[in-house]
Amino acid sequence: MTLLEVRDLRVTYPGGVAAVRGVDLSLAAGQKLGIAGESGCGKSTLALALLRLLPAGTRIGGEILLDGEDILTMRWGRVRAVRWAGASIVFQGAMHSLNAVHRVGDQIAEPILLHRGATAAAAxxxxxxxxxxxxxxxxxASAYPHELSGGQRQRVMIAMALACDPRLIIADxxxxxxxVMIQAQILRLIEQLVAEQDLGLIMISHDLAVLADTCDRLAVMYAGRVVEEGPARQVPAGSRHPYAQALSAAFPRIGDPASRFAPRGLPGDPPDPAALPPGCAFHPRCPVALESCAVQDQELREAGAGRRAACVHVASGTAVPGETPEGEDMRSSAP
Incomplete structure (x- = not known):
């Protein structure tokens, strides 16, 4: 059964900054979806939009269906309840997200008091x-945030996200x-909680290796759009879109000293959302762009079993030049 369905989600900040442009995603209970991309590609904006946590003046279009109920049309009272009991978010940077002057136990107990009506002792x-x-x-529980290590604070954030038994966890x-040792522990913890409680998980990361190892499916975002989607291990191991190829190639590969000391990547940065280029937004950086890419954008289309990609080469039915060999292990060789 589908837990979350996102249809044609569009987010525009004041001033006409199109941060998310027509994203479609779906997630079932017990499933883990990874979202990857460079900074500025719209990943965190997408996560905040799912719970209507964006600043005033932001325009949001499309549909965000959580258990069939559209979050974008809910009254604010219902949204506040859904943010804890239906879906919750684990922000990056726990030290900045936790209140420095309150004990962590009190911070975990607060949503239980407010949303579950529990007594102070029960909370x-x-x-x-x-x-x-x-x-x-x-x-x-009696510790203050500064008395805990980084990994311990992140565990507190996860505990807080679980406080009201949500169906969906968004981990930014x-x-x-x-x-790396604490990272592995946190990732295994998240996987265990998803399996035991049949949660849906959306995990956002720059690290394709982490997402490939942790998630079931992977969506790669560029300039506010999903440009490739498919099984988490297949997307980086056999990319169908040149941008996904570049992300994969930027990580050193186990057993390949050449990639460790000279990882490939792309020059430049993602485009300014307020001044997107015409055609495919990736074409100014794309090493295999055609003339048509400068005038015609590409929609996601079938690119193999359970795979979708938005590339002119996929549309023509030809292999993307330089395609990553299938099955290649892209896990990072970090110490």
């Missing part, structure tokens, strides 16, 4: 249980700035 007890669930002693760069 504190539940906060301790949630900390145990994410691998921290319940006694750490949940392992940013963590060392």
């Amino acid at each position: 504190r007890r539940r906060a301790g249980e949630l900390l145990e669930q994410v691998g921290l002693p319940s006694a750490r 760069e949940p392992t940013t700035a963590l060392d």
Whole structure:
């Protein structure tokens, strides 16, 4: 059964800045969807739009159906309830998201008090249980954020996201700035919670290797649009879109010293959302662009079993030049 369905989502900031341009996504309970792309491609805006957390004056169009109910047409009272009981978000940078002057147990208990009508004692007890669930002693509920390590603070953020038993978790760069050992622990924890509680998970990251190893499906965003989507391990291992190829090639590969010391990538940056180029937004950086790419944009279309890509080469039925060999292991060789 479909838990979340996003149809033609469009987000425009004041001043005509088109940050998300016609995104379609779907997610089932128990499924993990990864969203990748460079900074400025619209990933975090997409995550915030799913819970209507965008600033005043932002225009949002399309549909965001959570269990069949459109979040964009809900009254604000209903939205506030859905943000905890239906879906919740784990922000990047736990130290900036947690309140520095309140104990972490009180911060976990707060949504339980507000949204579940629990007594103070019951909320504190539940906060301790949630900390145990994410691998921290319940006694750490009395700690302030600065008394915890980065990995411990991230676990507190996950516990807080689980406070009201949501069906959907949105994790925006949940392992940013963590060392590789703690990162692996947090990722395994998230996977375990999704499996045990039959949650839906949307995970946002710059790291294709993390998403390929953690998620079931992967969507690659560029200039506010999804340019490739498919099974998480197949997308980086056999990219159908030149941008997804470039992201994959930017990571060193296990057993390939040449890629470790000279990883490939792309020059330049994603375009300014307020001044997008005509045609395919990627064509100014694309090494295999055709003349038609400068005037004609491409829609997502079938690119193999369970695969979609928005590229003129896919549209013509030919292989994308320089396509990543199928099955190549793209996990990072970071120490």
